[in-house]
Amino acid sequence: MASVIVNFELCGRDVEVLVQPMTTLQSVLRSQLGYTATKEGCRQGGCGSCTVLVDGEPMLSCLLPVEDVAGRRVVTLEGITPIDGLHPIQEAFLESNGFQCGYCTPGMVMVAKALLDHDPRPSREAIAGAISGNLCRCTGYQPIIDAIEKAADRLSGSGEQTGGR
Amino acid sequence: MPQALNVVGRSVVRSDGVGHVTGRTRFAGDLVFPGMLHLKMVRSPVHHARIRGVDLGEAERVPGFVRALTWRDVPHNVYTILSLIGVEPEEEFVLAQERVRYKGEPIVAVIAETEAAALEAVAKVRLDLEELPAVFDVEEALRPGAPVVTDWGNNTFMFEGHPSRRVRLGNVEAGFARSDYIVEAVYNSSPIEQAPTETTGCVAVPEANGRYTVYTNTQALYFSLDNTAIILQIPGKRLHFVGGTVGGGFGGKVDVIVEPIATLAAMKTGRPVRYVFSRSEEMQVSSTRSAWRIYMKDGVTRDGHILARKVTSYADSGAYSRQTPYALTKHAANVAGPYAIPNVSIDAYCVYTNRTPASAMRGFGVTMGSFAVEVQMDRIAERVGVDPWTIRFINAYHNGDLRPHRKIAEDATLIETMQAAAAFVGHQLSDEQKAMTSAPRASLEGVR
Numbered sequence: 001m002a003s004v005i006v007n008f009e010l011c012g013r014d015v016e017v018l019v020q021p022m023t024t025l026q027s028v029l030r031s032q033l034g035y036t037a038t039k040e041g042c043r044q045g046g047c048g049s050c051t052v053l054v055d056g057e058p059m060l061s062c063l064l065p066v067e068d069v070a071g072r073r074v075v076t077l078e079g080i081t082p083i084d085g086l087h088p089i090q091e092a093f094l095e096s097n098g099f100q101c102g103y104c105t106p107g108m109v110m111v112a113k114a115l116l117d118h119d120p121r122p123s124r125e126a127i128a129g130a131i132s133g134n135l136c137r138c139t140g141y142q143p144i145i146d147a148i149e150k151a152a153d154r155l156s157g158s159g160e161q162t163g164g165r
Numbered sequence: 166m167p168q169a170l171n172v173v174g175r176s177v178v179r180s181d182g183v184g185h186v187t188g189r190t191r192f193a194g195d196l197v198f199p200g201m202l203h204l205k206m207v208r209s210p211v212h213h214a215r216i217r218g219v220d221l222g223e224a225e226r227v228p229g230f231v232r233a234l235t236w237r238d239v240p241h242n243v244y245t246i247l248s249l250i251g252v253e254p255e256e257e258f259v260l261a262q263e264r265v266r267y268k269g270e271p272i273v274a275v276i277a278e279t280e281a282a283a284l285e286a287v288a289k290v291r292l293d294l295e296e297l298p299a300v301f302d303v304e305e306a307l308r309p310g311a312p313v314v315t316d317w318g319n320n321t322f323m324f325e326g327h328p329s330r331r332v333r334l335g336n337v338e339a340g341f342a343r344s345d346y347i348v349e350a351v352y353n354s355s356p357i358e359q360a361p362t363e364t365t366g367c368v369a370v371p372e373a374n375g376r377y378t379v380y381t382n383t384q385a386l387y388f389s390l391d392n393t394a395i396i397l398q399i400p401g402k403r404l405h406f407v408g409g410t411v412g413g414g415f416g417g418k419v420d421v422i423v424e425p426i427a428t429l430a431a432m433k434t435g436r437p438v439r440y441v442f443s444r445s446e447e448m449q450v451s452s453t454r455s456a457w458r459i460y461m462k463d464g465v466t467r468d469g470h471i472l473a474r475k476v477t478s479y480a481d482s483g484a485y486s487r488q489t490p491y492a493l494t495k496h497a498a499n500v501a502g503p504y505a506i507p508n509v510s511i512d513a514y515c516v517y518t519n520r521t522p523a524s525a526m527r528g529f530g531v532t533m534g535s536f537a538v539e540v541q542m543d544r545i546a547e548r549v550g551v552d553p554w555t556i557r558f559i560n561a562y563h564n565g566d567l568r569p570h571r572k573i574a575e576d577a578t579l580i581e582t583m584q585a586a587a588a589f590v591g592h593q594l595s596d597e598q599k600a601m602t603s604a605p606r607a608s609l610e611g612v613r
Contacts, residue, residue, distance in 0.1 A: 020281075036195035037188020039412075041362040042444040049362055077188040090186040094178060102185030103362040103412030109186065137362050137413045 008069045010035070011079030019066055026050045026061035029076060037077035037106045041135070048134030051107040052076045058114040060133075077106040080113055089113055089151040098147030100138030107134050112148045120156040124149065181410070192412050193382045194366045198437035201368070202231055204430050205283035205440075207273035207290045208450065209265035212301075212519040213312060216263055218293035219273060227289060229282030231434055234274040236260040239429060240398035246421050246487055249391055256315060257485040257522070259396055259425055265294070266314050266484035267521050269450035276430050276438060299519035303458055303479035306518045314484055314517040322486050322515035329512035330490075330497040334569040337464075340473025340508030344464030348545050351460050352537035356453035356481070359526050363412020365451055366441030367423045369431040377428050378405045384414040385421075392421040393428055404428070416525030417451050420487055455489055455523030456481040457533040459500070461541050464508075469549045469559040473508035476500050478534070482515050483522035489515050492530030498570045499531045502538035503579040504560040509569035557583060558598045565605030577603040 007016050010033065017028050026043070029035040029052070041047035043062045050061040053075040080087045086094065089112050099105040108131060115122055115130040122130070127148045128141065136144060184190035207219075221233050236242045236258065245255045261272045273290055277283035298312040305311055306320040314320050321328045341347060367381035383389045386408045394401040411418060427440040442451065457480055464473040478496060482489035493513040501509050528535075546556035561579045568574055580601045587594050 030195070031197065034197070036191070039188075039192075039363070040194065041364070041412075044444060046444070047362060081187045086183070086186065093186045094182045097179075099182070099185045101362065101411060101413045102181065102190050103192065105185050106188040135362060137360060137415070 004067065006066050006070050008066075008071060009073045011075055017066065021067065022065050024062055025052065025064045025066045025069055025074070028066045029061060035076050035078055039103055039106055041103065046135070047104070048107040048111065048131075049104050051110045051134065053110060053114055056114065056117060058111050075110075075113075077109055080109070087113075088154045089116070089148070092147040092151035092154065093144075096143050096147035096150055097139065098144040100136075104134055104136045108136070108144055112151060115148070116152055116155060121152055122148075190410060192363055192410055193368060193380045193408075194363065194439075194441045196368050196380050196439075198368065198370055201437040201439055202276050202278060202430070202434055203280040203283045203440075204274055204276050204427060204438050205280070205287045206271045206446075207275060207287050207292070208446075209261065209268055209270040209272060209294070210292075211265070211294060211296050212268045212299035213297040213314070214265050214294035215297060216261060216265060216272065216292070217295055220291035220293070221273070223289040223291065224275060224286040227277070227282055227286040229278035230286045231276045231278060233276070233286075233290070234260065234426065234429060234433065235272075236262045238433065239396060239426075241396050244392060244396050244421075245485075246388065246392060247491060248395070249388065252486075252490055254317075257487070264297075267450075267519055269446070269521065270484065271426070271450075274426050274430060274440075276434060301518050301520055303456070303481050303514070303516040303518065306516050307479075307514070312519070314519055320517040322482065322490055322517070324490065324493075324515075329514045330493045331513075332497045332501075332509060332511040332569045334506075334510075334567070334571075335473070335508035337473040337475045337508045337510040341462075341464040341475075343466075344472050345467040346465045346545075346548050347462065348465060348541065348548050349460075349462045350537075350541060350544060351458065352533070352540065353459075354457045354533045354536070356456045356483075356520065356523060357526060358448055358451070358453050359413075359415040359417030360448070361411075361413030361415060361417055364442040364444060364447040365418055365423055366439070367427050368437055368439045369424070369427040370437040371431045371435055372405075376403050376405055377431055378407060379424050379428055381406060381408045381424055382411045382414075382418060383408055383421075383424065384411055384416070384418040388419070389421045389424045393425045396421075396425040397429055397432070415527055416454070416529060417447075419525040420452050420522075422451070450521060452483070452487055452522045452524035454526035454529055454532075455483070455492065456520070457537075459533065459537040461537055463541065463545060465545055465549060467549070469545070469551055469556050471504060471506045471545065471560050474501055474506045474510075476509075476511045476513075478511070478513040479516050480514070480530070481518050481520055481523060483518060483520040485522040486515060486517070487522050487524040488529070489523055492525075494530070496530035496534045498568075500534040500538060501569045502535070502542070503562050503577070504538075504542075504557075505562045505566045506560070506569070511569065554583065554587065554592065554594065554598070558601060561601075561603070563603050563606050579603065
């Protein structure tokens with residue numbers, strides 16, 4: 001099959017990639033563009049470690065043909081990390097030990113970002129619901145929920161918007 | 166004078182924490198090198214078969230195919246992980262030779278320019294297999310006439326000339342004869358997959374100085390390095406293993422599975438080679454916690470003292486032994502539990518079956534033993550007519566007690582742990598239980 005050119009916005013910059021049809025966004029991010037914060041725990045939509053934001057919505061990049069994001073805005077964990085320091089969600093994960101091995105963390109942070117953008121003061125139940133598609137095998141989920149709750153307190157307490165770059 | 170503590174009692178930010186929350190931590194599978202090739206494995210679709218032939222013709226014509234590796238390419242194809250600590254015999258095949266002994270056993274490694282080409286070529290390798298009867302149960306595997314998994318005519322691993330890891334203390338039959346109750350039960354467990362979020366994998370990179378740098382997510386860096394050196398028959402100094410970042414392991418990344426064949430592929434092609442399991446490989450072929458069957462028979466007095474314990478345990482090692490002999494040694498040392506029992510007899514068997522090889526997982530050998538012991542203690546309590554706390558205080562070991570495997574206990578803490586646990590859950594202990602300690606007994610009579 002002939003390759004196709006796909007243009008989209010990635011973390012605030014325009015990118016153009018040449019891909020075989022049906023190549024996943026995950027594969028393009030990791031193998032072509034070097035954006036490896038997006039993980040690949042299962043490549044079948046089961047673990048959530050590849051979650052990215054597409055036009056602000058959390059999506060599983062392992063199930064998403066990159067042609068589907070043509071002309072759209074993609075944000076990965078690289079895109080919410082400031083040049084200096086950390087995003088408040090990242091700070092909260094660090095302080096609450098919302099990770100152990102770190103492999104599910106990028107997906108968890110991206111889901112948290114999408115949640116807090118839509119619902120700045122979510123209940124613990126809403127947080128649990130938001131991360132229900134993201135598997136963690138190390139910590140258990142309580143420290144992760146604690147981290148997202150802490151991030152929500154800080155972001156809404158200071159009136160700061162969670163909008164990243 | 167107490168030492169000034171700088172870290173104990175304080176929260177310390179982990180050194181890898183910023184990397185984890187920013188996604189800058191480099192996991193082995195994140196690495197990309199110029200000219201990197203991809204390795205995928207042709208695996209057995211059945212549990213047990215004789216290999217009559219392997220046809221690579223169609224696979225070799227897939228665009229992007231670079232080469233395939235079979236057992237003939239592996240310098241030392243039969244190994245055992247624990248040979249490093251003197252365990253024999255070598256019995257696991259890096260790539261299957263004349264037989265496959267479990268579903269998913271690697272047969273041919275395919276190396277290609279892209280992952281897609283490697284997968285396509287794998288799909289086009291034709292296997293001619295003569296399927297054989299398979300065995301999946303430890304006791305069936307030990308019966309005469311059972312399908313034989315190994316090359317030595319039975320399914321038993323030998324521990325220094327004995328078919329089981331044995332522990333003997335006192336005389337269990339005499340203990341049973343003096344007992345008021347006999348409590349017997351069998352405990353079974355299934356294999357458990359560790360299921361780390363990051364799958365097993367590595368990248369092997371040939372260096373200009375003739376060495377190979379292997380970026381791996383193994384939990385056992387030097388075990389993997391040494392076994393790779395043995396399998397490839399090269400000095401260890403030609404291997405530089407880089408690791409320590411593991412996206413979840415829980416014991417599932419202790420074996421030596423991807424590094425030897427990826428390094429061999431790098432040697433044969435002169436290019437970096439990436440070999441990372443798919444999720445289905447992680448679930449089907451990475452080793453599990455073994456399945457166990459544990460028979461336990463206890464002789465107990467009317468007042469709750471256990472006089473004798475006889476245990477026969479079978480660990481299902483699957484097709485190869487890997488770390489299971491070590492698990493059985495730990496099991497045999499621990500399956501009497503943290504209790505003072507004067508007469509003990511333990512036989513723990515490592516049994517080969519056609520299941521996925523089992524190996525390490527959190528406390529392996531001890532975990533299932535402890536499950537059996539503690540459920541057994543509850544059964545004994547019920548039989549004697551005391552509560553589950555009391556039966557454990559009655560039988561708790563003390564410092565100075567001789568353990569069944571001939572160690573003198575020096576760090577007994579069962580009594581203190583139970584006292585703390587009772588406080589946590591609001592259980593009222595008797596005054597006698599509250600006053601107990603693990604300090605050595607005034608008299609060892611009846612214990613030794």
